[in-house]
Amino acid sequence: MTQAQHILKQTFGYDHFRDGQAQVISQVLQQKDVLVLMPTGGGKSLCYQIPAMLLPGLTIVVSPLISLMKDQVDALLTYGVNAAYINSNLSPQEMFNVYKSMQDGKYKLIYVAPERLMQLEFIHRLQGLTVSLIAVDEAHCVSHWGHDFRKDYRLLGQLKATFPNIPIMGLTATADLATRADITQQLNLQQPFIFKGSFDRPNIRYNQVTKYKATDQAIAFVKQQEGSGIIYCNSRRKVDDLSIALAKHGVNCAGYHAGLEGEIRDKIQRDFIQDKIDIIVATVAFGMGIDKSNVRFVVHFDLPRSIESYYQEIGRAGRDGMPAEALLLFDEKDAARIRQWISTGENPQRNNVELQKFAAMEAFGEAQTCRRQILLNYFAEYSAGHCGNCDICLDPPKAFDGTIDAQKVLSCVFRLKQTVASQYLIDVLRGKQLKRILEYSHDKLSTYAIGKDKSDAYWHNIINQLIHRGFLRVDITQNAVLKLTEEARPLLQQAQKLQLAVPRLSLDLGKKSQITAQDYDRALFAKLKHLRKKIAEQDDVPPFVVFSDATLADMADKFPESGFDFLNIHGVGQTKLERYGERFIAVISKHINT
Known part of the structure; x- marks a missing residue:
């Protein structure tokens, strides 16, 4: 070692x-x-x-x-x-x-x-x-x-x-x-x-807005951003339409999908990797394993089909550890269409798995609790604290004492022996006279009809919040039945109070993150980026392969003027010092002395 x-x-x-x-x-x-x-x-x-x-x-x-x-x-x-x-x-x-x-x-x-x-x-x-x-x-x-x-x-x-x-x-x-x-x-x-390891990416800010005039929303968001970005769409037509609309507004972008010739796709991807194109509008055909460290934002124009896909796709932003943005445009109609697409698949077992995964993604889009907490809990990394770097934390929804409602749900899961999915649970809570409920004598349970004064949608939201908060989990290996976690015990034993969220009505995207960015000389950073791009073009490699944005930011913070100092910059090893050190030190020295 x-x-x-x-x-x-x-x-x-x-x-x-x-x-x-x-x-x-x-x-x-x-x-x-x-x-x-x-x-x-x-x-x-x-x-x-x-x-x-x-x-x-x-x-x-x-x-x-x-x-x-x-x-x-x-x-x-x-x-x-x-x-x-x-x-x-x-x-x-x-x-x-x-x-x-x-x-x-x-x-x-x-x-x-x-x-x-x-x-x-x-x-x-x-x-x-x-x-x-x-x-x-x-x-x-x-x-x-x-x-x-x-x-x-x-x-x-x-x-x-x-x-x-x-x-x-x-x-x-x-x-x-x-x-x-x-x-x-x-x-x-x-x-x-x-x-x-921790699945947390604290440098990425998670945002969700209700989809309304989606093209205008995407254009407005992109105009506020700097550097490289990816926008994901669920169809080739949307890719084409959105990339044309962005180009008309002066955005340096290109569309990417499987309908393009292979050589054209390869060129577009290479141009994006080499910073010749700022923004890619793409279907999910683009990006798995893209090793580009300086992507500053990812937009989901449509709802992804799973939490894993969403997490992987937003993970293409901010790989260098510097601040990055993720924006999800959410629309219930999109969700209904995706459920239909999944249901028409040829493999029923696979369809069932994908429907369960999509239900988790849909719940994320509807959430009113810390989005980072939801993602971490999905991957069994239970987190009690709020992140301070998502739309929910920066513009919190109103809360109410949800202890009794939570106890009703968790107790009903327990009485049903943790063997049912959420809709059946809701049917029991609301006291519905359904054939299956009567056949299994679930109408005789003490929790039957204890939630009859609330709607299906209300209980669906409460269940989702309890899943997000780590009190329940969905077992996709058993047809999405709800299981209690150890975190549920204090609530069921009336040893804990729980605040839940009421429905959100608006979103403030203007609030500043509690995560502070590194302080560095922006003018020097721009000069170093220019040099990096010049070297990358000469060597025919992507700019981030020469040095990442994080390395340039460290240079623009520490102003190294000797080989020894340069080796103390984040991401600089002996080979890179020998290859690039002299040229970068010259730019830094000139900047300091002018």
């Missing part, structure tokens, strides 16, 4: 490991299987990149997208780490060269798609090499409980049988309890060390 710390500083330019990185690296170096649950931007990549540099031989990284492979390899090369990728974009000669260099032991990391990795020819090739670690990125794709299940990932479970003595690492930013258990089973991880 002393060597790992040395690599962290000398190669990657970081003084300290982030939460969990040291523990994960230590376990991998002891040949243990590992499951890593960290938020986007939480530092998952270093969990396998540093062991790859310490272990003998080769580390194989399973990656889902060609563009992601290239970006990660480009970034590693700027740090002086020998890495390559193998995919269909390589010519036969380039492929031969990579294979030969693998055979000669020149690489520490090889990025490959799951489809190619599981080809018999490729497996045989690996069996003739020294492979020390296999890292499966976006590991939630192996699980049918996951939001982005892929059949090709399912084959990865065979790796443990083929390479029984090689540790396997699964990494994901988006996995609920059911998905985590399934990842472990599907990858055949043997007594894995599981690290679950």
Whole structure:
């Protein structure tokens, strides 16, 4: 681990490991299987990149997208780490060269798609090499409980049988309890060390507004923002219409969806990565694993289909740790359409899972409690405190003493033996004379009809708030039945009071976040960004690969004028000092002396 710390500083330019990185690296170096649950931007990549540099031989990284492979390899090369990728974009000669260099032991990391990795020819090739670690990125794709299940990932479970003595690492930013258990089973991880980091991204401000003249809302929001952004739409037509509307208002943007030619999509994505386009308007076909650290905002023009998708997509903002914005435009009609789309799927079991996940997303959109708290509780990271950096915290809805209503709901869940979903629970609370209720004698329960004075919608809202607050959870492995959590015990025992929210009528987007941004010289920051872009164009790499916005901000705060000072900047290692230090120090010195 002393060597790992040395690599962290000398190669990657970081003084300290982030939460969990040291523990994960230590376990991998002891040949243990590992499951890593960290938020986007939480530092998952270093969990396998540093062991790859310490272990003998080769580390194989399973990656889902060609563009992601290239970006990660480009970034590693700027740090002086020998890495390559193998995919269909390589010519036969380039492929031969990579294979030969693998055979000669020149690489520490090889990025490959799951489809190619599981080809018999490729497996045989690996069996003739020294492979020390296999890292499966976006590991939630192996699980049918996951939001982005892929059949090709399912084959990865065979790796443990083929390479029984090689540790396997699964990494994901988006996995609920059911998905985590399934990842472990599907990858055949043997007594894995599981690290679950905090899913909190405190630098991202969460906003939700009711959808009304959505194009005007999107334009107004974008006009208030600086830097790169992504706007997600649920249809190609909306992408086309919105990108045209934004362009008419002088926004440097492009539309991206599966209806475009592959070469055009690749160019648009590359232009966005290289800061030649400020804003991408896209379907969800865009962005999984996009390794662009300086995205400053993400807008959801339509409601996502799951909390996992939403979390992953907003996670593309603020990966450098600097302030970022997330805006969700919510419309009940959109929700109804999405439920219909999901219901028409070919696989009934999969449809059921997706409907349950969408119900959680819909509840998030309707929420009147701290949005960060809802997200964290969904991923079983129960949080009692409010975040101070979402629309609910910055413009709080009115509260009332909801203790009795909460007790009615929780007691009814208990009386029904935690075996029913929310609508059935509401039917019992409201005393409905339904056939199933009468057949099971649920009309004889003490909680039957105790909520008859309130509407379905009222109780639906209360149940959602109790889920968001961590008193109830939805078990998607059992048809979305409601389960009590340990947090519910004090409420049921009348040992706790609970404040709940009344319906919101308006939203104030003008309130300032309680999260303070780093103070730095904005004029110098602009000059450093200009230099960074110039270097990136010369080297044909994305600007953030040269240095992240966070690194430039640290320069604009500390004004390093020597190589020693420059090495103390966040994200500057020895290789980057040698490559870029002189030019950046010259700009800083000139700025100070003018």
